[in-house]
Amino acid sequence: MTHTLLVAGTASHVGKSTVVAGLCRLLATRDSPVAPYKAQNMSNNARAVATPDGEAGEVGISQYTQARAARIRPTTDVNPVLLKPRGNGESQLIIHGRAVGHYGAGEYYAEHWNRARLAARESWKRLADEYDHIIAEGAGSIAEINLHHRDLANVETARFTDADILLVGDIERGGVFASLVGTLSLMPSDLRKRVIGCLITKFRGDRSLLTPGIEAFEERTDVPILGVLPYNDPGLPEEDSVSLPPRGERATFGANDGVSDERAVTIAVPRLPRISNFTDLEPLAREPGVRIAYLPLTNQIQNADAVVIPGTKNTVDDCLALCSADFDDRLRAFDGPIVGLCGGYQLLGRRITNAAVEGTRSVEEIEGIGLLPVETRFTEEKHVEPVSRPIHGCGPLTGASGVVDGYEIHMGETVALTAVDRPFDGMGAATDRVLGTYVHGLFENETVRDAFLDSVFEHAGIERSPTLTKRQTIEAERESETETEIESPHDRAAALVRKHVDLSALGLAE
Template identity: 40%
Template sequence: MKAIMVVGTTSHAGKSLLTAAICRILSRRGWRVAPFKAQNMALNAYVTSGGGEIGHAQAVQAWAAGIAPVVEMNPILLKPQGDMTSQVILKGRAVGKVSAADYYDQFFEIGWQAVEESLRRLGEEFDLLVCEGAGSPAEINLKHRDLTNMRVAKHLNAPTLLVVDIDRGGAFAHVVGTLELLDPDERALIRGVVINKFRGQRSLLQPGIDWLQERTGIPVVGVIPWLDHAFPAEDSLSLFDRPTQTNGDINITVVRLPRISNFTDFDPLEAESTVSVRYISPKQSLGHPDAVILPGSKTTIADLIILHKTGMAEAIHNYVAAGGTVLGICGGYQMLGQILADPEGIEGQEGRYKGLGLLPLKTVIAGQKVARQRTVTSNFPQEGLPVSGYEIHQGRTRLIEAENGTQALFDDPNLGVVDETQSVWGTYLHGIFDNGPWRRAWLNRLRQQRGLKALPTGVANYREQRELALDALVDSIEPHLDLAPVLP
């Protein structure tokens, strides 16, 4: 099978973005391409049409290639749970929880088998695979058990690009150091260096490029300028780097939980020019936003305890009592209830825990995970809107009061509720804001409270905006990238 590989000198060098861009570039040129990342560690997940979980970045890369995401594009997904453990997703299905110390003993062989099987299947269907590494390929203490960098490149004999983030400084040392630590057969696969996130005049960088090419014998095939285009990040560290838009009509605060997951849910809100989205830690002041969102969490109970300990739970109570609006998604939805129970200790310590008490709900953490795509019809904030998204949760949530004043958000009452004042909203549906008409209807309720004119609700869904963003991304990158040295 034909493949190219993208590895980086560090995490956040820009591998995921470059992989997506290459997928779109080659797709435009008529190639049938697919992305691949053997092993990913991320809390941003996407559910395929078959009900399997993969990293959200691989889903975006698939969309960039013009194809539907499938589990073979990311056969191993590790979802950190804290206390040095992760849930292991193998070919889309949760297969257990394991400590970092035990992971490779238990999953190396079976993991590599899943990698080989996935590569074979993708290779049968596509002309070329664009494979992404993880972190650095030169972590010498881990290389012997690395499932996702040069092991994959060597298996495929894939010409490889090495990406470096020049904005953080030390780019030349990162490139030379990485190459020095690769084995000779690994280094031989590196066919080009891509310098990413460059600010300034190219002429001032050229002496360094000339030196690097002479020193390594490897061409610099790209100098990608600093881009303002948003790209879904894989971990919550990126939230610290996100600028807060300050000129929106509506201010929305997202509580950045310690184990926040699927914060890609809020990309459509950030794309709304009239909305300012701010991320705060549970220790920060809540302030007086137009809405507060409790996002998904990989360890809902542990994050709920943090809300109580930091005083954020009380702050949210006071905020709602003063007329504020709160929306909980997935784990955040579970937190809004009266009780969370984990009788089997799936998230950690077994027991019953007090929720925020804003909705009459009880959630029990169960062993069997629910992961599936959904299409439903809304009851609120506007009746009859088609809404699509996906579920990823281990809890089972039910109302604990028969006459409680809450109403079902959708025609499937198990997917979420809203209280009688439409102040407290909760749903299991990830991707809810991707639905343009529903998003605008929900925002218009906030605007109405501020006395602002309603926004048009006849807008496209976010996937169309995402397509335009991917095109803009590629238009910005392609003139600065020469793929000839790695193409078959």
Template identity: 40%
Template sequence: MKAIMLQGTSSDVGKSVLCTALCRILYEDGWKVAPFKSQNMALNSYITRDGKEIGRAQGVQAEACRIEATADMNPILLKPKQDMIAEVIVRGEHYADMGASAYRNDYVPTAIPILRESLNKLAEDYEVLVIEGAGSPAEINLKDRDIANMKVADLVDSPVLLVADIDRGGVFASLVGTLALLDESERARVKGFIINKFRGKFSLLKPGLDWLEQHTGIPVLGTIPYADMGIDAEDSLALSSLRLKKRDESDKALRIAVIRLPRISNFTDVDPLYDEPGVTIRLIASAAEWNNPDVVVLPGTKNTTDDLRWLKQTGLAELIRQASDNGAYVVGICGGYQMLGKELHDPDGVESTYRHSQGLGLLPIHTTFHAGKRTVRVEGEVCGASFAAGQEVTGYEIHLGQTVREDGSRPLFRLTDGHTDGTIADDEAVWGTYLHGVFHNRAFTRAWLNHIRVQKGMDPVSEEVRTESERREASYTALAALVREHLDMKKLYEIMELPLPVT
């Protein structure tokens, strides 16, 4: 099995997106290709068809390869839960909640056999592996226990391309500095540079690239333009880029506030709202940012109880209740759904030290946390909302806790496994669901937003709605075309020791 590994000079340089591009390019060129990331720290996760939880980036990359994602593509996932404590997920299943020191000192030394086994399984089915590193390979205080970068390159004898983000500045220093901190054997693995997120005039950059190649003896394989292709983000650092997305600031736009919870998870759930015409979306984390939204979205969280307490401490909880009383529409997803209820019970301290919490009281539901996480893909239809009655929906669940509706309350979805999900208020102004990806059901989202527009005396949007699968396929194809145009594909194939595709 041949491989190529992308490592970065830091987090959020675009490794995940570039790996997605290479996955689609190699697929288009006829190779049986799969993604791999040994250890991922992310709160955006993906549920495989068999109910395993992995990093969202590897799920997306598998889609770009047009294959089903498996837990072997991301054998270790770390999900930060509290300060210095993370849930450790091994091959898609909960292993333990561990402190940073315990994980580093006790678990990491046992991890290499796990990685090797997953790599061997992938080698049975695929010809080429696109490997994503994590953070930087030059964190000298962590290198002896780094199982996400050069150790993985050694395991598969993979060449490495070093990726730097020119948009944040200091690109030459970051590349040269990273090389300087690598061991000699590690530097020998670096076969090329990729300059990512370039916005400027190439003729002004070219002298610097020439100097970089002469100084290091390593070629620059490409300078990739800055582009938003709508590919799901992995890192919470990408939340900052959501603030910069184009917004409709007209008087006729619906004003949507997404609460930026301290432990926000699966924030890609709100991405489709940015694609909708006639909306203004803001991520807010304080009462000072409130500005009387028409719609409030409470997203998922890794710790519902602690983030609920934060909502109350910041004054946002009371603002949400007041907004609902005054006609605003409120939606909760997963942990956000739990917060909308009347009570949250944690008798065994599964999630928090707080055994009982009062919710926002906007939905007639009660949640109790138990050990054991539900991770499953689901599909069904809308049964409780008049604005989208009978529409088919798909999504995935990742949650602790069981939520019970009070007698007489209405579920939102009827699932094909016989269960119901979610709750919707009688006036349909407040609803919640456990379905991550609910807004990726584009017809449902458009119907919901148009329902709000009509209720507010606004004209509904009539633009065509593309399905999520159509959007994603278009994004992968466009991303691959962009990277193929700006990357030296001949040199890449040479580095990977693969024959050039016949054109």
């Protein structure tokens, strides 16, 4: 009989995804069949995977990552319902990997929630028929009393899977004991009985200082604290934009690599109001000497060494936002390498047509930034597929060769208006310094990443040392590791859970 463990939280961004990934990898290393599961997710960071009938669909990136941690082939069953916010109170509803439509919250709950619930149950049943363990992830807080009658990811999941519940709260922002006590008191009574323990995450400092609080908490609630996880990011992809700075603030990532700022390059990323799949930038941020700066649209970019425009859930409205802030003028004046990914590719073109289909504004055509001689026309059809294409190195990717693997998730088709380099087997577009492509996961490819960074360092006038590569950094970390070989973020998450969580209380001890 399949055992389901629901990792629920006191709030969003408390570490649920890391705990699920760690438990999945831990069980996978024991050859114990395990799958992750999240009945309903809300995220604009998605990956292309297979649907139950073998077609291409999309799931939230956390469930994709967790499936990789479990060493199984990701399918849409690990995340049967996905909501992708697009602004103005609407989200695109994805069921079993396929887009159903755009709805406000009221319309979704009134007309589509029951269908979503059935889909979630179907997916869990298929997983339960194949795996001994299912590690489910809740969404946000399990204590949202206004949503208990329609809380698919938490309340419904716990009930239809007959799950044990592990409650997670983070101490980083303070008030963890109040959050845990309050959550336990507000949970439905039948779910409260399913809670087998709590975890405290993101702890910094002396563990012994928590002892009085833990003892008082356990005495008050009769629920054990099963672990205290230190603040130690294993490097898993971020699920949503909570990890990014607020729209009016700048933040820089990738600065803790021991490389002086004088020897580093800065890649500017505009903080689009409806940014999506910003995890495409994470492979660059992990490279020594590379800083990724997320900038408000009103910021200057002349001090940056390159610009990458990420995906967007609403190309039309984000194009209008860029132009309203005069970011388009600053980008046209910028003389360094520029890459547009998916929606960013569409923004770099000369125009976008049939815009009323994609946006909320009733306009048939808007001008793009105009750095690539292409045009995008929107239709109702959504394109989702894994891709593997030969690359012809050109523009900012001069020197790249071989095959590029990734995935496409987009609406709209982009065509060239004049002769232009097509770097990906006739797809995408490039000039001497500007490149656009629909390929997500582009910088996960070593040949692309190295070619792009070579062009960025060259433009900055900084010598990129051939010995300063992330691969060698990882090898050095492995050689210095004494207890276990750390091979990936999944392994680091598993090591974190193994060391700091009472697995026997979860029924997961060896």
